[in-house]
């Protein structure tokens with residue numbers, strides 16, 4: 001049997017996409033509270049009622065019911081994030097918000113009650129809005145200090161409950177989505193590569209500092225980086241295309257390389273040199289970067305192609321990064337190209353490159369679900385398409401394990417329906433659990449088990465054997 005006995009099966013969410021309660025118990029506003037259309041629409045001055053995230057799926061009040069359902073599926077791990085603005089509502093105050101801290105105490109206790117390990121993302125696309133507006137987010141070096149204060153508080157508070165930590169969700173996306181990912185208030189068009197790479201440097205230092213502090217304060221803790229992985233294939237075998245792909249892949253590898261190796265790679269130094277970018281480092285930064293991660297985590301949804309031919313440089317639909325569409329692949333309803341083998345490829349690629357344990361912390365299919373009524377009057381969704389997607393991807397995880405890759409676990413994205421990050425819709429559903437809420441705000445918020453719920457439960461119970469049925 002390929003999956004190791006201690007394989008961490010589970011599911012993943014992020015605070016801003018499910019909790020709601022956007023200003024309850026002292027929470028401050030975050031960047032998510034002013035982006036009712038995700039990355040596809042303008043931000044607003046203040047939270048507006050059309051913003052689905054303000055209520056989310058009301059996880060803040062219903063987490064006990066939801067954790068119970070996850071436990072019923074047999075989850076060994078549950079990935080969620082802490083909303084920074086619940087702990088430090090503005091981000092730059094001296095004292096944390098006790099009620100915010102209490103919420104996560106209760107949430108983690110609930111997970112542990114069922115023997116489920118919390119896997120916690122420290123910053124998942126929700127910078128406190130005050131830090132974004134006042135300091136311009138991560139372009140400002142002061143963010144390192146605010147982040148350090150925040151991590152010291154949460155490590156001290158949850159150190160005995162949480163073993164697995166991720167420093168920044170999809171850290172590489174800041175180059176593409178500076179406001180969503182880095183809380184950078186200045187419009188993307190006005191930001192130079194210098195600004196963006198300086199922001200990246202600040203996040204690197206903050207991430208390494210958090211890793212150092214975590215290891216000092218919680219000797220048992222395991223800290224990972226989190227990368228948006230998207231294998232890039234050459235559109236043709238032309239050496240020009242192959243080199244173009246190598247260069248675009250380097251731009252992504254930069255993030256894992258610094259986190260795992262602890263220094264800036266030569267290919268980036270060349271890029272900076274040739275593009276007039278000078279990263280401002282302070283004495284001690286290079287030393288801090290040497291505090292490298294214990295494992296590498298990543299999201300995987302799709303692959304793309306790249307080409308050196310400008311005429312073929314068509315930007316396909318896709319997640320926060322996108323790329324040239326692959327003529328061999330089909331796509332989801334949202335245009336994300338489906339490539340299960342890409343997951344085996346990326347697992348082998350990272351393993352060959354880093355020799356660090358890998359954790360797939362996001363993977364899944366966003367689709368429109370149609371609830372149906374069973375004979376007994378209860379509701380469900382016959383989501384065979386989701387089962388098919390997940391099964392094909394998990395079989396590739398198994399292949400990678402056979403290849404010798406050290407895979408710690410797999411947390412399927414949006415294990416319960418939640419609000420999409422890119423488009424802020426609820427109709428783009430990923431869950432094993434259906435949530436009765438619609439994009440016009442109607443719905444009872446009741447939860448129903450989809451067909452995939454029972455399937456995933458069997459997958460976990462058989463440690464993957466079910467995948468071969």
Ligand code: BG6
Nearest residue numbers: 014169170366419420421422423
């Ligand atoms: C990742 C994010 O980019 O993809 C998640 O870490 C996000 O927050 C997920 O929800 C799926 O993307 P979307 O846009 O379909 O929600």
